Amino acid sequence: MNRKIITFGTFDVFHVGHLNLLERARALGDSLVVGISTDELNLTKKDRAPVFPEQERARLVASLRCVDQVFFEESLAYKREYIERNGASVLVMGDDWKGKFDDLRDACDVVYLPRTPSISTTATIERIRG
Numbered sequence: 001m002n003r004k005i006i007t008f009g010t011f012d013v014f015h016v017g018h019l020n021l022l023e024r025a026r027a028l029g030d031s032l033v034v035g036i037s038t039d040e041l042n043l044t045k046k047d048r049a050p051v052f053p054e055q056e057r058a059r060l061v062a063s064l065r066c067v068d069q070v071f072f073e074e075s076l077a078y079k080r081e082y083i084e085r086n087g088a089s090v091l092v093m094g095d096d097w098k099g100k101f102d103d104l105r106d107a108c109d110v111v112y113l114p115r116t117p118s119i120s121t122t123a124t125i126e127r128i129r130g
């Protein structure tokens, strides 16, 4: 059976914490599809524009060996539609989202993976700012 994994994220200023999450997500099934948050969704979600625009973030993630397909995530409210449209059996999210998507358990399995400690886009930006 083809077990399709789906995950979502902004993946701005791509770092090894993102890669760890995607590789571990892919290892749970046979293929991995990734919803990339649009620039607009990011503005509403985090109150700031991403450093890299959505087309570039999507290209970087799509080029990874562990990723089979990407699409744009336009709203946090459409998760169920994205899961169904992609025929995904498992939703994977980092545990900063723990519990947030449990209502989707009737549509697919929901797995929260531990975040990689001590690395984040925000901390990286701060470090470069010096």
Ligand code: C2G
Pocket: 008, 009, 010, 011, 012, 017, 018, 020, 021, 037, 073, 076, 092, 093, 094, 095, 096, 097, 114, 115, 116, 117, 118, 119, 120, 121
């Ligand atoms: N992540 C991680 N370890 C880190 C940093 C991030 O495991 N040190 C994971 C996050 O938990 C998330 C994924 O990498 O599962 C992408 O991180 P973000 O780009 O920060 O995702 P976010 O903006 O939270 O978007 O629909 C949900 C959102 O689109 C998730």
